[in-house]
Amino acid sequence: MTGTEPAHVGSYYAATVNDHTEFAPLRGEHRADVCVIGAGFTGISTALHLAEKGYNVHVVEAHKVGWGASGRNGGQLIAGISAEKRLAKMMGKQAVWDLRWAGHEIIRQRVRTYNIDCDLKYGYLDVAIKPRHVRDLENNCRYLDDNNFADEHRLLSQAETRDLIGTDAYLGALLNMGNGHLHPLNLCVGEARAAVVNGATIYEQSPVTHIEHGSKPVVHADSGAVKADFVVIAGNAYHRLEPILRGQVLPVNSFIIASEPLTAELVREINRDDLAVCDPNYILQYFRLSADKRLLFGGRCNYFGMDPLLIKSQLVPRLLKIYPQLRDTRFEFAWGGSIAVPVNRAVQLGRVAPNVLYAQGYSGHGINVTHVTGQILAEAIAGTSERFDVISQLKTMRVPGAATFSRQLITLGMIYYGLKDRL
Ligand SMILES: Cc1cc2nc3c(=O)[nH]c(=O)nc-3n(C[C@H](O)[C@H](O)[C@H](O)COP(=O)(O)OP(=O)(O)OC[C@H]3O[C@@H](n4cnc5c(N)ncnc54)[C@H](O)[C@@H]3O)c2cc1C
Structure with missing residues (x-):
């Protein structure tokens, strides 16, 4: 990674960023x-929480916000936050229920308070491919009911699912109007601007080369x-930067294609x-429409590069x-990015030194959780x-050779999980 890489990957979001x-x-x-x-959601969310509390915060980003x-x-x-069952044993069911929705509330409030234009919309379908998935959705619906979840949520039959999303691919779905979708780059940039308004300083194109640990740690980049x-x-x-953190997650790539704007029909x-x-x-696989009615379709490929033609050749079929x-x-667009997947699928919060904290390992569910971890990091500081303290007690597993052999490990993981999906 160097500061001379192109500003943003060639995504639909970069092409439509409003700032x-x-x-x-x-x-x-x-x-x-x-x-x-x-300066992703974890960093910017933390910075904004701290700046709002009056802290003098500096954010150093290798590329762009x-x-x-x-x-x-x-x-x-x-x-939702990964490892909810383990967390419930440690902090109680109610605290976990609150935690799973806390990121949504932070985002909702920030969009309102700072007037962030990020196409935030509510409405979400978890779909079932196999009968066992239908049973999982029934359990999930019961969980929402048991917690008196106020937003509309209900199970849909295959016919109702087809009626809503025009495909026979699914046996049914759980509609949840508490979840939703948004333009993530516009949210991140909007929150970065809000952090600056609250006094934070952001540096872009400044890869951090090392941290000098001590009672007052120093973050070094090439020129400052x-x-x-x-x-x-x-x-x-x-x-x-810190090898100990590198070994705790596998960087798995996920890819997205975006269509031309679809006809109203x-x-x-x-x-x-x-x-x-x-x-x-x-x-x-996941999909949704953008504000200008493109279909954004995402999934994994057995591929480590970023060539749009190759990504399309795997995802379009x-x-x-x-x-x-x-x-x-x-x-019209195809791009990819890296997801940090902990081997035991539990979010990771902790310290590499008493005054150096971290949060990572959200797997593919980071928008909500990064906003909570940002709040929790700010609280801890x-x-x-x-x-x-509770979340940092969740066990992390180190993967021997994760940094050196990540591609081989990911390929093995894809084979393993691909087989599990077929069962
Ligand atoms: C293709 C794809 C689809 C996804 N879809 C969803 C989804 O639909 N819903 C959802 O909830 N989650 C999704 N996720 C996961 C979610 O995007 C992430 O969990 C979340 O954005 C992580 O945020 P972060 O700030 O921790 O990391 P990032 O956003 O990756 O930010 C890390 C930043 O740190 C900077 N950095 C790293 N090292 C240095 C250094 N040495 N010096 C300075 N800066 C440095 C990087 O340049 C980067 O900007 C998806 C992820 C991918 C890749």
């Missing part, structure tokens, strides 16, 4: 209360440094209520199995570390 950030690189020596490394997964993901706003009371590492799958047929849709497989009616549709 092009041009923050100056880090030059010279600076002093901060908190220095955050990485939202350059990583945060600015190029599926935009699906999904409640920030000395701080606390450092937050928020590099997730793109992080290379096609929109009516395949998604008239503008819902985000996600299947239950480990190697999952999969999409056409669901929507043969799109066979004449052009696909401000001296209230109950939630941080």
Whole structure:
């Protein structure tokens, strides 16, 4: 990773971002209360929480705000935090229920408070491919009922699902109007601007080369440094600084294609209520419409590069199995990004030193969770570390050779999970 890579990957989001950030690189020596490394949702969310509390925060980003997964993901706003059952034993069921929706509330409030134009919409379908998935959806619906979930939620038959999303690919679905979708890059940039309004400083094109640990850790980039009371590492799958963190997650790529804007007739047929849709497989597929009515379709490929033609060649045939009616549709964008997957699928919060904290490992569900972890990191720095302490007790598993053999391990993982999906 270098500061000379192109600003953003060639995504639909980069092409439609409503505010092009041009923050100056880090030059010279600076002093901060908190220095955050990485300007994705984790970093920016933490910075905004802290800046709102009056902390002097400096954010150092190797590329641009939202350059990583945060600015190029599926935009699906999904409640929940990984390892909920384990967390419930540690903090109680109610606290976990609150935690699973907390990120949604933070996003809702920020969009309102800071007037962030990010196409935030509510409405979500978890779809079933196999009978066992239908049973899972029934359990999930019961879980929502048991917690008196206020937003509309109900199970849909195959015919009702077909009626809503124009495909016979699914046996049924769980409609949940509490989840939704948004333009992630516009949200991330909007929150970055809000952090700056609250006094934060952001540096772009400034890869951090190392952290000098000590009572006042110093974050070094090529042409400057920030000395701080606390450092937050928020590099997730793109992080290379602390080997101990690198070994705790596998950077798995996920890819998205975006069609040309669909005709009103096609929109009516395949998604008239503008819902985000996600299947239950480990190697999952997800899709939704953008504000300008393109179909954004995401999934995994057995591929590590970023060539749009190759991405389309793998994803378009999969999409056409669901929507043969799109066979004449052009696909104008294709891109990918890295997801940090912990081997035991549990989100990771912790410290590499008493004053150097981190959060990572959201798998493919990061939009909601990064907003909560940002809040929890900010709380811990401000001296209230109950939630941080509990979550940081979740076991992490180190993968021997994860940094060196990640491709081989991911290929093996894809084979393993692909087989599980077929059962
Ligand atoms: C294709 C794709 C689709 C996804 N779809 C969804 C979805 O629909 N819904 C959902 O909830 N989640 C989704 N996710 C997951 C979600 O996007 C991530 O979990 C989340 O964005 C992680 O945010 P982050 O800030 O921790 O990491 P990132 O957004 O990756 O940000 C990390 C930042 O740190 C910077 N950085 C790293 N090292 C350094 C360094 N040395 N110096 C300075 N800066 C550094 C990087 O440049 C980067 O900008 C998807 C992810 C991908 C890749």
